Amino acid sequence: MILWLKFSVCLAVIGYAGYFLSRYGDIIAEKTGMSASWVGLRLLSTATSIPERITGISAVAWAAAPNIAVGNALGSTVFNLGFLVILDALYQRETIYSRAAQGHILSAALGALMIAFAGFSLLLDNAGISPVIGHIGLYTPFFVLTYFVAIRAVHRYEQRTLDAYTEASIERYPHTTLRQAITGFTLAALAVVAAGTWLPFVAKDIAELMGWGQSFVGTLLVAAVTSAPEIVVTISALRIGALDMAIANLLGSNLFNIIYLAVDDLFYTKGALLSNVDSSHALTAFTAVMMSTLAIVGFIFRPQRPALLKLTWISLGLLLFYILNTWILFQHGQ
Template sequence: MFDSLLASWLTFALAAVVIAVTGVYISRLADLLADRTGWGEAMMGGLLLAGVTSLPDFTATLTAAAHGYAELAMSNIMGSLAVNIVFLAVGDILYRKANLEHAAASSPNLIQAALLIALLAIPLIAMVTPEYALLGLHPATPLLLFAYLVGYRSVQSSQERPMWLPRRTAQTVEDKPDRARRSRHGLSRLWAVFIAQALIIAAAGWTLMTAAETIAVRSALSQTAVGALFTGVFTSLPELVTTIAAIRYGALTLAVSNIVGTNAFNMLVIAAADVTYREGSIYHAITSQQLLWGLVTILMTAILLIGLLQRERYGIARIGLESALILVIYAAVAVATLLI
């Protein structure tokens, strides 16, 4: 689509800015809708906001897969999964009242984190098993969809009828929907604006990946480096800005559920990529580097889950040990990816 590397980089940067700016507004709108609808922050963040903030990943990954760039497509989604967990560590650094894992612990967030580990294991297992397709699809693809739907039924059940509750402390910030929360606009208008912003984010994601394909072809960077460290990071900008904005508004459950829910939703992106990739199973068209990023994401999610369960109130400089470990692990793997 682009004739020069410079034009690709400029378009890439512009699309990234659009994604970031739109993400700021949509996070505040999601918090408002969580109250007005009575759904709560966990369900709004884990499903609707997660789906919207995943749109850049969705359009970017499917664009690359449809054009035959399997390594770029899977590197983008695996890189997004990893950097999203890093964004929660950044949020922990910014939230100074206590460790974020302590303040935002809730039953739905715990189940979402465990669900993410289970969902991510499915494509990783498919990558190392013999290639097989039924009607052009690998069995892992429908299995991902089924597991996601069943898993989120459990998340919904834990929201409505929790069988486990975190111990309330002075630093705990509970999610209490406020249906009487005021707004200048009616509920229908709020939904219309929410959908319009979602479409803007999706269009920017498609543009960003189209530019990234040219960058991957014409630069000295590998598809894995471009996908995991560039498109993976920039298509995840909505998650960063919505997380920071939610923390600023005091919607801590929304911040955590948005990140973990987005990563769970991204498993459906992998399934969709297998559908659009027409040269075989996408699980077997990638390298060990994407497998590495997937395993690293499982590791970081497990560390996050331990933090949500242990609920350390304060760490060194009020930064949790879990957040520090996540940042160190991500930095080490990022450097290794650039050197490979």
């Protein structure tokens, strides 16, 4: 009970502080004139991604739990794609796929490419045939290069999406000064850093106590906790009618999640990170690829009506993939 209480504290701190991270990040973007720009979106995305970044670094550098770090990064991609199901259920006007802009196909496809390469690299590393540079896997510079190419490719689309979002959000914070926003952002970031550093230790103890694999705990529990700020931003965007902003936040976060594998690899000094984790993470990677592909089908096919339980068949497929991945990791993950 004490361990689960500690886990709940981490969830509460990251969720609560994550809300203020996104809020004060939005205020800073507005007060500094960055709101209607690509820089503003990057600031907000960076703010909401702090939990994943800190948790991953803590897991590999201090907690000696590389499976939790990789599970967190790849599990977050599956979680974000799974949250499209929740969006589809919450969106009352039509289906999210019939209203979503076609530009999301680009983000989903590039995300699938990076995730697939992560899974490919993991299988190569586990087979002992992936080259390294010092203790760093050769895939790490490729992740970084591909990330910047992908960000450049979706730049124009995200800028148009952000323009529409911030036009509806202008002057929402007349009573908050820039100094107050920076102070609040810093305090919230420090709280997330503290909870994110502690979380891998708690997750590792839970895995040992319950007899669960670290792969399962990292992919399901840790990924859900560290994704809390993204979910806050996504739901907030949906509430003001910015559906494309909500979808872009989820798909854009998946590009960030693969970059975390590169960052974690730098901090993991015992060898290439993907050579020292369970191969079951490849299942999560390729599940995320299949889910990304299914989402792309939805954006192209654009189903007009729900099929079952107010969900389209695309969302039902995404839900099935998420449940299947969770069950297999629970049964066979280490």
